[in-house]
Amino acid sequence: MYQIDHLGIAVKSLAAAKAIYEKLGLIVSAEETVEQEQVRLVMVPVGESRLELLEATSPDSAIANFIAKRGEGLHHVCLKVQDLSAVVARLRKDGVRLVSEEIKIGAGGHRYVFVHPASAGGVLLELVEG
């Protein structure tokens, strides 16, 4: 039912971060900018999952704030689920804290929510339907 869709990794320099994965022999996608999230990113497919390398495009973006506070590194884990509405209903019933109350719609039309790190052992957990 579940699968790791991707791991979000906050980096200062996309060019420098891409280099390590290219040295490992992995394929790195073309760069893409997501205006609403103020990030420039590349994807690195790894088996059924992907690494998402994230560079801030604005100094007051979530990724820039994260790096200022914690340094570069793992930012979030995204799990793919089949029925997001059912999962969110169960989490609400169990008192799990979500970052936003509503399911959001991403750029590609996919549905997602974030579980707050306080409810997930310090991990920012994204749940995406797919």
Place this chain on the structure above:
Amino acid sequence: MYQIDHLGIAVKSLAAAKAIYEKLGLIVSAEETVEQEQVRLVMVPVGESRLELLEATSPDSAIANFIAKRGEGLHHVCLKVQDLSAVVARLRKDGVRLVSEEIKIGAGGHRYVFVHPASAGGVLLELVEG
């Protein structure tokens, strides 16, 4: 060639951390203690990969130090590779910094190395052969 073998997540309380994944409907393994790493852990299978929840068994362990410095959260990413010796040779040639110079042998007989976060965009990257 590559696959995400597991994500290591440093937590203060294994019991509390297990609860969130059980609420998501995931299966959590029995607890296991790894003396040489001073951790108690459970595995949470997710698709072809796993989440590894890690609780320190000693206040001077790597996991306890990590939590003291950065708080609970993602600790390392482990990628599975087919020929670890070949990958390590290529990384050395490219000047990538490893945490230890030699390939180590884990409890289950598996071969592994850690790439230093300074060479991997702030991510502690474990490479395991399998």
